[in-house]
Every structure is written in structure tokens, then in C-alpha cells.
Amino acid sequence: MAPEFDLFMTPDQKINSVELKGKPVILAFYPADWSPVCGDQMTLYNETLKLFRKFNAQLIGISVDSKWCHMAFSENRNLHFPLLSDFEPKGAVSKLYGCYNETNGESERAIFVIDEQAIIQWSYLSPDDINPGADGILDALEKLPNLK
Amino acid sequence: MSKLKPAVNSADHHQGNVNATITLVEYGDFECPHCRRAHPFVKRLLQERSKELHFVFRNFPLNEIHPHAYVSAVFAEAAGKQGKFWEMHDLIFENQDRLNSNFLLSLAEGLGLDLIQFAKDSKSEDVQNKIEKDFESGIRSGVNGTPTFFLNGSPVLTYDETYESLLDAVQLETEMKQH
Numbered sequence A: 001m002a003p004e005f006d007l008f009m010t011p012d013q014k015i016n017s018v019e020l021k022g023k024p025v026i027l028a029f030y031p032a033d034w035s036p037v038c039g040d041q042m043t044l045y046n047e048t049l050k051l052f053r054k055f056n057a058q059l060i061g062i063s064v065d066s067k068w069c070h071m072a073f074s075e076n077r078n079l080h081f082p083l084l085s086d087f088e089p090k091g092a093v094s095k096l097y098g099c100y101n102e103t104n105g106e107s108e109r110a111i112f113v114i115d116e117q118a119i120i121q122w123s124y125l126s127p128d129d130i131n132p133g134a135d136g137i138l139d140a141l142e143k144l145p146n147l148k
Numbered sequence B: 001m002s003k004l005k006p007a008v009n010s011a012d013h014h015q016g017n018v019n020a021t022i023t024l025v026e027y028g029d030f031e032c033p034h035c036r037r038a039h040p041f042v043k044r045l046l047q048e049r050s051k052e053l054h055f056v057f058r059n060f061p062l063n064e065i066h067p068h069a070y071v072s073a074v075f076a077e078a079a080g081k082q083g084k085f086w087e088m089h090d091l092i093f094e095n096q097d098r099l100n101s102n103f104l105l106s107l108a109e110g111l112g113l114d115l116i117q118f119a120k121d122s123k124s125e126d127v128q129n130k131i132e133k134d135f136e137s138g139i140r141s142g143v144n145g146t147p148t149f150f151l152n153g154s155p156v157l158t159y160d161e162t163y164e165s166l167l168d169a170v171q172l173e174t175e176m177k178q179h
Helices: A037-055 A068-079 A093-094 A135-144 B033-046 B069-080 B085-094 B101-110 B117-120 B127-138 B161-177
Strands: A006-010 A013-016 A025-029 A060-061 A083-085 A109-114 A120-126 B013-016 B023-030 B051-061 B147-150
Touching: A006 A068, A025 A037, A025 B013, A037 A060, A037 A068, A037 A109, A037 A135, A037 B127, A068 A083, A120 A135, A120 B161, A135 B127, B013 B085, B013 B161, B023 B033, B033 B051, B033 B085, B051 B069, B051 B127, B069 B085, B069 B101, B069 B117, B085 B101, B101 B117, B117 B127, B127 B147, B147 B161
Parallel strands: A025 A060, A060 A083, B023 B051
Antiparallel strands: A006 A013, A006 A083, A025 A109, A109 A120, B013 B051, B023 B147
């Protein structure tokens, strides 16, 4: 089962993972807003939303940046999907998913594809300096067992 | 990164020798400064390696960060309907700092296109679908930014925004084909 979470996505709005049940979820953990590779990765996923939507999948980005930092980053890049703030206690959700880097205090670049029943069906850990693209995510969405 | 999916086919815009042993594919965004930088490198390669090289361009517009990328792709594809894809492709890259709809239209005029037909083609599903399919094929092929090059279906991971790095990759592929 995918670990549950309840995190801020805007300064006054939270997302609870229970609300996401019933549709596939793509959780994309990344090290930091504004870093070059993360910026490219989120920009790419922003453009790939139309392909994710064919699978009725919800994309969510997560990093340890604050909700205000996320808001500025999201506005700057014109992102059309939520960024969650794994800020307090720092990295708690990243730790639950086994993708927190204790040395530099950031999430690792890890992707999870979670099915409608909240079961992790696919995951991938990319080196911090490599943008993993979206082909693996689409392949995983295609293989989801509960896809109607 | 994955292999090129789908392989080069009749829907693609081709340049150079179609019977060449080396096929270079670029996924590009007309408003991307890195693609603008790569543009003369590809032109030079096509001149210097005209017999050995076959070049294909696929659209990978990143609309949210490049507001003129999609409309530029539409204009290039619509020009392609009148046999002027490459002319428009080159003009757009060469004038990347001036992209807007009026300027793009002036490029179409300058190319002597039938502007009524051009307007129809610009709005056609066919053109939109071509761009969408190009983009999806890029995602499926593991493209994570632009430009991304593929040589005979495999990603070029050594391109470092120099002509030499692209030439070296082509040279290596040529040597592999000879052995």
C-alpha cells in the first residue's frame, strides 16, 4: 500500500491522500524547486499532463520546499498540477516512501505510480542530476491492473 | 533513455539522402534557445555529410515555457502542406527572437505560400495531430528536453551543444556501420 500523507499544496489548502483514491496517482518526489534538473523535469511533466489525463491519472510533485516557495515556482513555470510541501516535519513523507536523502536534506528524485486502490504499482529512483523523462510513467500507467 | 519510438516513417519530414546509412532525428522546440544553437550544426552536418546523412525533425514544443513554440510548429507543418516545411523551419530558427503570429505570417507570405490554404491547414486536425503525435513519440522515446538527438534510433547522450560533439557522434555511428 502507498503510505498516506496530508500535505499543503497551497498556503491554505492541503491534499490528503485518501481523497485521491479512485484514480491513478503519479507521485514525483524531487530535490528542490528552482534547481535546473527539477525545473526541466516539472516543465516536461507539465507538458505531459495531456497524456497522463488519458489514463485519468493525477500528477503530484513533492519536495521539502515550503508552500510559499512552491507557489512562486509553480507560477513562474506555469505549472498545472499540485506541488506538495514535505516541509514540517521535514521530509516525513519522503521518508515514508524511502526516498529522503539525509545527507543533503532533500527528497531524492523518485517516481511512484499508484493505482486506484492506493497500491504502488511502479517506482523508479533516478540519479539526482538526471531528468528521468516520462516514458516509464506512461508504460506503468498502461500496465495498471485496475484501469477501466 | 529509450530507443526511438516509432522509427522514422513516411509521416516525418526528411532532409538529406533518404538512402543514407545514418539517420539523425531531432526532437526540437522552435522557441528553445538550445535548439536555435543546434540549428546551424545540423545544417553544417547536412552540407558536409550530404551523402551519408538523412535528417528528420520532430516537434517537441514546450508550450508553457515557450509561448510561441506551438504556433511556430503549426506554421512549419502548415508550410509543409505546400512543400515548404524546411524553408519555414529554417526561417523560424533564424528569426527566433522575433516570433509572434504576425511575424510568422509574414514569413509565410515571404515564402510565396497560398495564404488561404495556409490558414486552413493551420487550423486543421491533421496539423494538430501531427504535432501531438510527434510530442507523444518524444515522450515515449524518453525525450526529457530539447534538443534531443537520435542516431539510427539510439539517443545521442554525448551532445554538449558543440558542433564537434554532434559530428563525433555521427562519425562513431558511421564507423560502427562500416565494421
